[in-house]
Amino acid sequence: MQPVRPEFVPDASLTREEMESLQDEIAEAAVFEDDLGFDPEDVTVGRDSGQRSLVEADPPVIAGVDQAFLEDDRAVSAAVALRAGEVIDEATAVAETEIPYIPGLLSFREGNAVLAALEALSVSPDLTVVDGSGRIHFRQAGLATHVGVTLDHPTVGVAKNLLCGTPREPIPDRLPEGARIPIEANGDVTAPDGTVIGYAYQSRQYERGSTSINPLYVSSGHRISAEAAVAVVERTCDGYKLPEPTRLADALADEAKSEFR
Template identity: 40%
Template sequence: MRVRTLHEWHLSYAEARAVQSRLAGEVRFERLRKEPEIIAGLDCAFGDGGKRVFAAVVVLRRVAASTPKALGMASFELVETASAAMDVTFPYIPGLLSFREAPVCLAAVAKLESEPDVFLVDGQGIAHPRRLGLASHLGLFLDKPTIGCAKSRLIGTFDEPGAEKGAHSPLYDGDEVVGAVVRTRADVKPLFVSVGHRCRLEDAIRVTLACTTRYRLPEPSRLAHQAVSQLKR
């Protein structure tokens, strides 16, 4: 899959923050052109005492329910997987984590033969101090719809959503809605969902829930997490 070149990676902290501020203005909020059929999950992890970083991308195709009993339950078939590993070249700086993680994620995606309709990224989209978390950063490089599906909150305040699956509440940074707190499984901790690029928040919530089976994580994200955990070991 083709990956755009937007900037170099060997940057000072001040240069990296300036890149984030510039690229945040390029994030597009637009209606998904079609309901996604081919969906990729993307995750990364660190190993070797934090010296190496690994990424895995798992591409799934949504398939129709085969029986009436299965209606309403997401079902998928595997299209392909890809992975990459690199030495870590950027230090841990809160708010600049995508400069540690994005290069290896892009290297994994570049190996794909398929063209996913949307990427679910384990990280923030615009729910970020400078509105450019990992999902937004990657979305601009890929020029594809991306959704941030983070397991924890980076910024913002929210009211706890209802306990039932599908309940969600706005995530605010001041008066601005930057994401949603989404219950993907009843009575289980919610996910923090935000727009990455080329979608709207309502699309991000809908796709996340549509990809969720019986687990907390959407199926593409869950399988990507499993794959990268194996790589790290």
């Protein structure tokens, strides 16, 4: 995949004010509604026959991207593409992380590595799941949105922690598996207050005991609604907390670190 909007390719030489201004432009260009070439119900990891949709068309190709880091301030990004749970392509890339981690500006640190890994794939995914926020972001332009708008490609953001926004109801210490709680915009987000910008989604939970698994924070990246984004994530989790595409990408990124040292 090549950038369709090259003016949005992350540029770490910008000032913080310029980065934030660019994110406002990205959010304005983003589509937080469904504009997909497939039905989310057709997504499956394929290992459970009960999850398979009885459709004539091939299941959509879902990619996942995740990053690992080298000691010399480089990011290793891995992309894994799956169809019905089968890995059909994978690629890795490395890029300099020219700025430190700054909350809200992750895409300017890691975005170029992500774009390079996706460009290296030999297949064009129907959707990409990104390890990072999408619309759940101060300016509605997290890593998943930044990548999605730059490529004009459907993306979903899956984060392990809530960057901003307010859960519609308190999230209990032990959210039951399959539960989802809307995350609404508040004064920290540029969307109107009360706008649903994503969901806390409990992909997996222990059946018993005092230990609990924290929920994922799922949001639209580009060309998908918050509701469809959660549906895709739900259908790509395969008994693990993380969606299978990003879980495999995480493992591949760790393996690839030795190649780039």
